[in-house]
Amino acid sequence: MAVLVTGGAGYIGSHMVLALIDAGQEEIIVLDDLSTGFDWALPPEVKLVVGDVADQALVTELILQHRVDAIAHFAAKIVVPDSVADPLGYYLANTVKTRALIETAARTGVKHVIFSSTAAVYGEPEIVPVPEDLVAAPINPYGRSKLMSEWMIADAAKAHGFSYVILRYFNVAGADPRGRTGQSTPNATHLIKVATQAALGQRSHLEVFGTDYPTPDGSCLRDYIQVSDLAEAHRVALDHLRSGGDSLTLNCGYGRGYSVLEVIEVVKRISGRDFEVRLSPRRPGDPARIVAGADRIRAELGWSPKHDDLDGIVAQALAWEEALGRRNRT
Ligand SMILES: NC(=O)c1ccc[n+]([C@@H]2O[C@H](COP(=O)([O-])OP(=O)(O)OC[C@H]3O[C@@H](n4cnc5c(N)ncnc54)[C@H](O)[C@@H]3O)[C@@H](O)[C@H]2O)c1
Ligand SMILES: O=c1ccn([C@@H]2O[C@H](COP(=O)(O)OP(=O)(O)O[C@H]3O[C@H](CO)[C@H](O)[C@H](O)[C@H]3O)[C@@H](O)[C@H]2O)c(=O)[nH]1
Known part of the structure; x- marks a missing residue:
């Protein structure tokens, strides 16, 4: 059983890769276009494929060749103010490309999907702390691009028989306590x-x-959540799905x-x-x-x-x- 980590050369994805390695996951394939990620953020034993999540031929080949049973989908554009300036770019990167990935996953029989969503789906919540059941009402294109992907994943899971965990991250911060990776994006805005x-x-x-x-x-x-705690949430989500657990949508914050x-x-x-x-x-x-x-x-x-x-x-x-x-x- 192999895990495909999209965006695994990025900040949070590279921590997920470490969490999987630390937990003994044997085969991990990272698919990343290196638009904001770094090959050096990955340990040498991890296979990095440089490419786009919307390249259906490439993703099909990776899934079939490595018998991928689970995808952790991190790849995205992530900066809220940029999404206001370039909404179409964000809908393409975060919604249209996620659609292509999920279609490939469904066609190739991938069993489980873990999706990086965001607190931005809640917009300006009236209830704080915000519960997962609150009706999502994003106030920026970034949040909307992610909410549409949540809906697609839930609908496709029902139609095509895979299970998922959608994790809505709050503000992610910090670095691997052992100093192996961290947030490396130049000109970061966080x-x-x-x-x-x-x-x-x-x-x-x-x-x-x-x-x-x-x-x-x-x-x-x-609400600032430490990045290795967040990666660990993905790892336990993967265990949950692999042991037959139900699909879930969960906040990740303290x-x-x-x-x-x-x-x-x-x-x-x-x-x-x-x-x-x-x-x-x-x-x-x-x-x-x-x-x-x-x-x-x-x-x-x-x-x-x-x-x-x-x-x-x-x-x-x-x-x-x-x-x-x-x-x-x-
Ligand atoms: N950082 C936060 O505070 C935060 C909060 C909520 C949600 N998220 C979500 O977490 C995920 C990871 O964010 P991050 O902070 O690690 O950002 P990041 O920019 O460090 O990582 C994103 C990775 O995806 C890659 N990528 C982008 N588009 C791609 C494509 N089309 N095909 C292949 N690879 C592609 C980039 O090269 C990069 O390595 C994103 O989905 C983001 O929306 C982040
Ligand atoms: O130089 C700065 C940078 C940020 N801020 C403020 O600090 C807060 C946090 O801003 P960040 O840019 O660190 O993070 P955001 O809350 O805008 O967004 C982050 O968390 C969101 C969820 O809450 C999304 O998921 C998103 O992907 C992720 O970038 C905001 O009030 C922002 O205005 C400043 O005042 N100065």
Whole structure:
């Protein structure tokens, strides 16, 4: 039984590959077009195929040749403000290409699919922490592109007899505690990554996008989940499906929100470095607060996070950023 990991050379996918290896999964095939991923993010024993998830001939060949029983589909475009500027690009990358992949999976008899969805499907939820049953109402093209894919996967699973787990990630942060991989995208936009770069002097300053939100300090609230805990959620989801478990849609978060200003304070404290913070206008597409209702994944999969600690997440992000700086200098 082999697992096809699309987008496995990216940030979260490369942590999933490590989680699978650590759990003894023998055959792992990564399909990645390296648009934002890196071949060096993968251990040498993992087969990397450079290609597009929508290349149905290639994906069919990989599935049949390696007898793939499960696909973990990470490959996507992921930046909320970019999706506002380029909605058609996001619908192509995240919806149209997912359709092509799922069609290939259905035709070739793949049994299980794990899909990377997002808290962005909830939009501006009225209930926080947000439960999975809340009607999804995304407020940006990124969230809509992912919600459409969720619907396609659920419909196709019923029609074609595969099972799935849709994981709705909240804000993913941190790095492999053993330093094997981390978030490596140049010009990244994610708050914790940007703040650690500012702390290390790799950026001149950090902008806070919006201080007039209806939150305690006026900046946005997010639920930051450590990336290896998230990868472990995928691994237990795979075990669940392989042992005959039902299809599920689950939030991945800790159930606690931190504001942008709080995160910045933690980065300054943990790094011991001060940096310039500019208070700027709101960024398009940002919801004010989004925090996971986090009970269902524990109940359904027995998932038990090991890194639910913002200080630790920031320390990992700093360590990875320093390692990346050394790598880029050599
Ligand atoms: N980072 C977050 O906070 C976050 C939150 C919620 C959901 N997600 C989802 O998690 C998944 C992984 O995100 P990430 O943060 O690791 O991003 P990433 O950009 O590091 O990884 C995406 C990977 O997919 C590859 N890729 C993109 N399009 C492809 C295609 N058509 N064919 C083959 N490979 C392709 C890229 O090269 C990259 O390696 C995405 O689906 C994203 O929407 C991320
Ligand atoms: O330099 C920065 C970067 C971010 N922010 C703020 O920090 C918060 C978090 O922003 P990120 O860009 O780190 O993450 P998002 O919440 O926009 O989105 C992330 O989490 C979402 C789920 O909540 C989606 O899944 C998406 O893929 C993923 O990028 C937002 O309020 C944003 O405005 C800043 O103030 N300054």
